Amino acid sequence: MTPAEELVWKLVDQSISPEEFDELQELLEGSSSLRRYYQDCLETKQVLSSIASSKRHRSRVLMDLSKRTLLLSRQHIWTGLAGLLCGVLGTTLVQSAVTSKMESLSRKVIPLLSDPFEDPSETSRQGFPREKGIWSHQRQNSLASGGAIQGEHALKIVAEEGQPLGSAYYLVDLQDFPSLAEFTSRKIQVSGQYCSDAGEPKAHYSIRIAAFAESPKEVGPIWADESELFTRKLSHVGRSCFKDEKNTEWTVLSSEMEIPEGTRTLVIGLGAGSGERNGSLSTHYLDDVSVRLLLHNEESAPSDELF
């Protein structure tokens, strides 16, 4: 922390002397970054006050360490009981059972979606989904040109002329999974297989995952407004790959993202197209889409401590 930043914090804490105040005025007048820092410190103070005065927020801030303590206590109890029951000879066997039990307590995988797109009659509405659990956009199930990966059908994605990608979207509402709060590490993992119509010179395939604090119904307008999207998303990852015309095989693409605290809705976007803004109409296929939640409790102290 620089001396100027120290003066800013003194002002924020109302412990600045008149001489220091005069010095800070000079510094603030001459530095836009220090003025920004001053604004940020006031903001931090306000948000800290808000968190400290909310019982819910306080418990969330203090939560995960107490969970670790509970987890370790259980481990100690199990280990102690094991020793008493089985004595020295049985200890090795029981220890492995304990480890297995603890492993199941600290890790969990929740499959959210495994879609082979085998119902050709199933279509969905245009545009971004307004509710959770359904695919949307210009999708329609169709027989893939090179044969589907699973079953006979695949999801057809058409990238319109002038559009770099056509995308299918899917929303997950985390309110449906209250047990998530029990885990310190929560990830979403998405994978899918892509291919393109014979004759497409090249293709760009992508997976996007984004997290929002808002409900599924509220995410649509945010997604449509780039500036809102920029400020409101809690987290976002994107993964892409490119395929040239020589490659006619199905391409596997996967991506995962740590789910931030406070996430209500996850948006999954699977896209395919030429990848060029002036691209011509192109047809692509998607199959064997899988979405999972990977949950994990860390038993040790956090490795990414700030201090």
Added chain:
Amino acid sequence: MELTSAQPKMRIYLAKLLANSSSTDDVLQEANKVIWTKRADWDPTTPFLKWGYRICYFQAKAFLRDQQRDKLVFREELLDLLASEVPKEAPLQKLEETLILCLRKLDLAKRKLVLNHYDPDVSFSSLALEQGITPNALSQKLRRIRHRLRQCMESSLSPHSTP
């Protein structure tokens, strides 16, 4: 509804102009009264906060005119400079979520210390006593922790922070 949700942002803006004066809340109340009286003047097709900030600015100037004897008042040039730099529009909820994530990267003792510092029922001197350090040393410790929290928030909110 707009006025209610704008309160935290308007308070931060006023605190900035008033050098974090203890009268910030009084001025905010005055600004709220003006906003309510002039509510018909607000064009709903424009952002409410922008209009609210303008009224806060004039209320802050009026307050500072009456406080000339107070030494800790910004010069008018600096006040105008600060007022012209409109705060970023990140919603308070997002800032809270980001700060909670950053707080959780601290060890438990530091989390408790920061939260207790902002607990109105815990005095600063009792906090220093509990920590076994002088109030001056506690001030420095809290400044360092909050500086790091601010850095963490900045990197988390940065557009380049997403993979």
